[in-house]
Amino acid sequence: MGVTPPVVTREGRGEDLNRLFDPQSFHLVVAINALDRTSDPMQCIERMIEVCKPGGSVILSGPENWALQNAYGGLNQWNFLAVDDDLTIWRPNRKISLQKALGARAIVRARTDDPDRYFVEIHVPEVSAEDAEVAPVGGDAVDYAELYDDVYDRIPSYTMAHMSPGLRTALRHADELLCAGRDCLDVGGGPGYLVEALRLPPFRKRAFGADISRRAVELAEKRLGPDIVRVIDADGRLPFDDASFDLITCFDVLEHLDEPDIDRLVGEIRRVGRKGGTAIFNISLRDSASKDITGASLHRTVRPVPWWIDRLPFAFYSVEARESELYGRLNL
Structure with missing residues (x-):
């Protein structure tokens, strides 16, 4: 049809988004009915935040506790439950609070009006000019x-x-x-x-x-x-x-x-x-x-x-x- 999209769809894993796209590439990053099928959903979310622009949003949505309902069969390996502006990511022997994992790096808002699905918005804060001037390059990564x-x-x-x-x-x-x-x-x-x-x-x-x-x-x-x-x-x-x-x-x-x-x-x-x-x-x-x-x-x-x-x-x-x-x- 002669239409060239600004960003072409690329094959890859959610855990490798930072290798597929440059940091701060998108105003909106969305994962619907997807994270329960990944090997490491928390790492996927971290990568989504990396490619999201400051001031942008990461949207997550899917059936609640779908892996449990399907007895961990097939592709469904992780459960998600939205409660009190937090998203719990869990499976047997592992439980992650999204709010605690992200801390001050992002603001988590969860909607609980649908009893069968979770809907979470992660707001990536703007970086002020003052903060940008004093922010250390490369962080405190261990060599x-x-x-x-x-x-x-x-x-x-x-x-x-x-x-x-x-x-x-x-x-x-x-x-x-x-x-x-x-x-x-x-x-x-x-x-x-x-x-x-x-x-x-x-x-x-x-x-x-x-x-x-x-x-x-x-x-x-x-x-x-x-x-x-x-x-x-x-x-x-x-x-x-x-x-x-x-x-x-x-x-x-x-x-x-x-x-x-x-x-x-x-x-x-x-x-x-x-x-x-x-x-x-x-x-x-x-x-x-x-x-x-x-x-x-x-x-x-x-x-x-x-x-x-x-x-x-x-x-x-x-x-x-x-x-x-x-x-x-x-x-x-």
């Missing part, structure tokens, strides 16, 4: 690459196979790993000792690794060759395509991250995992004796078991190693 390049240069135990916590965890659970899928990714495994073990008998897996530290990846390349262990992007994106792996291991990694970065990494693990696959985590529940370059503990998030279970809806979990470690399996 994990710098921190862990220093760790691998300074702390010898991080370069020793027999000191690898991931390798020790894998050996304790060798039977489970043997039965898991053939295509495997180890996230945050440093110099790749677990990747190397998974490629050998009795596992014989097509195993790869990813780590934020270029120093660690260089150590892995000396033993395994190039592209077996790869550097995680600066923005936290795992350097692999969607749905690449049946099994993903992440041993003694999450506690090294700040809380928002935990959610971001778990979202990436879901992205590169195949439907029906498995992600296995081991999480330390205690502080670390090792310090980073600033003198702070390497364990940035030390929380009790209930906190982690609420964060990660494990299909199975156990508390091990004298109750200082949480071992959990997450279905993808």
